[in-house]
Amino acid sequence: MTDVNGDGRAESTNERADRNWNEILQELRVAQTGTQILGGFLLALAFQPRFQELDRFQLTLYLVLVALAGIAAVLGLAPVTLHRTFFGKGRKPEIVRLGGRLLSADLVVLALLAAGVTALVFDVAVGRTAGFVTLAIGVVVVVSLWSVLPRLVFRRGSGPDPRGPADDM
Helix, strand or coil: CCCCCCCCCCCCHHHHHHHHHHHHHHHHHHHHHHHHHHHHHHHHHCCCHHHHHCCHHHHHHHHHHHHHHHHHHHHHHHHHHHHHHHCCCCCHHHHHHHHHHHHHHHHHHHHHHHHHHHHHHHHHHCCHHHHHHHHHHHHHHHHHHHHHHHHHHHCCCCCCCCCCCCCCC
16 A cells, blocks of 8 residues: 555555544543543542632632533543444544544643642642642643644654654653
């Protein structure tokens, strides 16, 4: 088979869709673990003695974070449900496209959740200013790692490295 996709891989459209779907599933596993850890942490907070001491802002932030955890869980499961619904109906490329979009949305919600949980902990433990500073730092870190860093690393060209993958890891 020839390189039909221009990326050095000799695969059919179906093989590419299968490979991409498997990659999406691996990424969903990572995201789901983060969702479970943060969601479980939030649920456990409600049963702590100090929970009753939360002020109105902290309680509101907590409830927003619980909602984000629920949304992240649903977004993380949506691609699997989509696949189950259309399995065997010849729609794999569309499933992969939509699954990738759902995964991207899940990652955004998970980033907001992680930054928010950290801010809540700092707000309760140290104070409101520390919570806001932590939230700002969290947002800067996410934007830096997801947007700035990839642009810096890949600005020399958009194609694959002709030398192949790095072996220095």
